[in-house]
Each structure stands twice: as C-alpha cells, then as structure tokens.
Amino acid sequence: MFAEDDVSEEILEPCGMPDHEDCGLRLILDRLGEKWTVMTVAELAGGPRRYREIERSLTGVTQRMLTLTLRRLERDGFLSRTVEPTNPPSVTYALTASGQSFARMVTHLVDWSRSHKDTIRLAQQDFDRHHVG
C-alpha cells in the first residue's frame, strides 16, 4: 500500500474551504492533531481498558488531558464508557465499531509514517544544513 507510483494529477478535495465544508476532514484532523488521541486509541485497540490502565500506559499524560481526550473520543462515538457503581468506582472504556474503524485508519497512518520517517528526517537535516550554516 501507499506505493510510490505515479499520482497522475489526482485531485484532492480541499476540505475546509467554503465550497467543501461537508467533507468533514477537519473533524478528523483536529482530533488527530491533539496530543494524546492516537496513543489512547492505540491502547484501546488492544481491548477494553480501565481509566487507570490507560493512564499508566500513556507516560506523561495528566488526568485532565486524559479525561478530555476520552470525553472527545466518546463524543465522536469512537469509544464507549461503562461505569460500574462499585466502591471505589470502576470505569471501563472500549472502542466502538466506529472507533475500531478509526483505529484501523490510524494504522495506515502509522504504517506510512514508519516507512517514510527516514526519508523525512534526512530531508529535514538537508534543509536545515542549507538554511543556517
């Protein structure tokens, strides 16, 4: 996938512009741009997890940001939140069908990143050499 063959003047939708609002790409891009979204989805792709488990797996996340991230993913319908009214309480998060589809799309991104990161980093180093020294 993501072969290096010709692109043949393929026209992308300039989503986000007045004429193309309905593509909904910004919805996804904004969510992807947030710092903890991908890692959270990645963790939940391994199966349902409790709040504390997710927190431990996301090194450096604060409770505030984790809660915000989970709320937004829940709002998008990507994950479900199940509360066990025990004491102490237990809250379990799990990907929905939509969330699993989202997770699979993220996998494409990860694959693409992995196979291009070296090229990109080299290009950046070249650029930086030519534009400072």
Added chain:
Amino acid sequence: MFAEDDVSEEILEPCGMPDHEDCGLRLILDRLGEKWTVMTVAELAGGPRRYREIERSLTGVTQRMLTLTLRRLERDGFLSRTVEPTNPPSVTYALTASGQSFARMVTHLVDWSRSHKDTIRLAQQDFDRHHVG
C-alpha cells in the same frame, strides 16, 4: 478499503511514547494538524503552482501562514521550491515523489472522513443532548 469488519485486537504502536519514539508518527500528525497543510498539498496535487496561485486557492490564508506552511512542507521534502530570478520574482512549488506519496495518504484520510462524517456528527449530537439537557 477501511472495511467495517473485525479489528481482531490489532495492536497499534503508541508512537510518541518513550519506547516508541522511532515510529515518527508525531512528525506526520503535527504536520497534518496544522490548518493549511492538507489544502496546500491538495492544491499542489493538481500540478505545480506559483505562490500567488496557491494563495488564491486557499480562501482565507494569510501570507504568513502560507509561507510557513510551504516552508515546513519543503523542509519535510514534500515539495520543491523553484525561484525564477525574474523581476518581479516568480516562485513555483511542486510536489516531490515523497510529497505525492503524502498526498495519496491524505486521500485515504479524506475518503475515510467522507464516509464517516455523518456517523460522527450524529454521535456528537447524541452526546451533546445527553450531557447538557
């Protein structure tokens, strides 16, 4: 592609965490999260463009943001910048091979967004109804 079938506990790389820095996903996510990246790449996917042409096609972009966006894409090796030393100067931008691959990956995102935006918007409306009254 992006079928709704089972996800079978697929494990995503939690890129960005200490143990997984090398996946390079943040490189891409940060770039995608920026406001004008996708539209710029989309415009250039239609062929080489001059600065002024890109500016006109990106409704609402400021010169500052367009220049920043182009610089960062150039730094990543996604586009080339060719200066014609005429008067007034003429600068042409074009996708590189790497940039065309990037553009194709973006197309996947666009396709996914388009086919899920309704579901997502509905989920958001449901959530908002249940969480405000």
Added chain:
DNA sequence: CCGCATCCGGGATGATACTG
C-alpha cells in the same frame, strides 16, 4: 510578486490541588 518581522489573542496543554 514573494516574502519576512512584529505584535497579539485564544485555544490546547500542563501543573497542582481537591473530591465522591
């Protein structure tokens, strides 16, 4: 035409403390 420099506001993120 193609930029760069400067100032500034707002949203995303982080730190810390507190609660049922």
Added chain:
DNA sequence: CAGTATCATCCCGGATGCGG
C-alpha cells in the same frame, strides 16, 4: 479509582506593516 477545578504556559494562527 476516577475524576473536577483552577491557574499558568506555550504555540498556532491572524493582523499589520515593511523590504527585495
């Protein structure tokens, strides 16, 4: 355990003006 509340901070992005 699973959050909420408050304050501090950083950076993206917009507005504006100048320069080659």
